[in-house]
Amino acid sequence: MCLTLEGNLMSLSRNAAYENHLRIARAFNAHDVSELLVHYTEDVLFQDFGSGASCNGKEELKSLANSWYESIPDLALEMDTIHVAANVTLGEWTLRGTMHGAPPWLPGGLSIDAEKFAVRGACVLAYAPDGRVCHERDYWNLADALKQLGIQQIKRVNQNEKR
Template sequence: MPDGRQLADRVLNAVNGHDLERLSACYDDDAVLSTPMGDCVGREQIARHWESLFKGFTDMAMTVWNRVECADPGFTEWTMTGTHTGPFPLAGGGVASASGRRITVRGCGACHAKDGLVVAHRDYFDLLELYSQLGFSLVCG
């Protein structure tokens, strides 16, 4: 039965393959994915999250540069790259139209396993860095 480390690798491989079926199969029915963009509860919402990233960044890839070798959680540091070629949902409900801009965002994630499936997945990255690379500016006032 796969542990958190093995499941983290499976998730990243499925993400890089843009394979929603393989990706969904990694998660428990009631799993929770938490990112700076918000929380997704359940396998279906998690699959929609990844699908929206694949549509917004059709060449999105996550390059792993460090794996912590422990069974649970599976902890990975990565760099996400891609070109903003499609609609991309924003935190708070808006949608950004394709900008053609390239992104490079460093982050990390932790996958907790139970009974061979991911039950909790947390990804951490700088949302302001991503938005800045997409051409958004921070307006105060």
């Protein structure tokens, strides 16, 4: 069960929520997917609005995390601020790395080798009563990352249009 801001406030203390957010960031930076997943409920809903990725459950989140680490081996998250409100934490961060390959968010099956990027973003983590994350929403600017990777224009193709 995931509590929403409209639901009952949970008993997770402000310090515990803040520490949970930091532990998740540490596991992310260690590229330790097993440790990262400990902090999420089995039915977690993960939505990345920068990449368009959405995961339902730990297995899908595990697959997504592994694909990021494979294509960006030095991927690092620098937490700038963490705010705690009711049963959520809000984090502002900078994501940095060097692209080697093709993460799932790179359009058109493009592959990039040895290009560095740094993109600012924010996340909202909602916690279940047991203190694990049940819903995460990440927000970042894909266009900014693509520009840094040397991709200036992407033509969207409507699959329904006749060619």
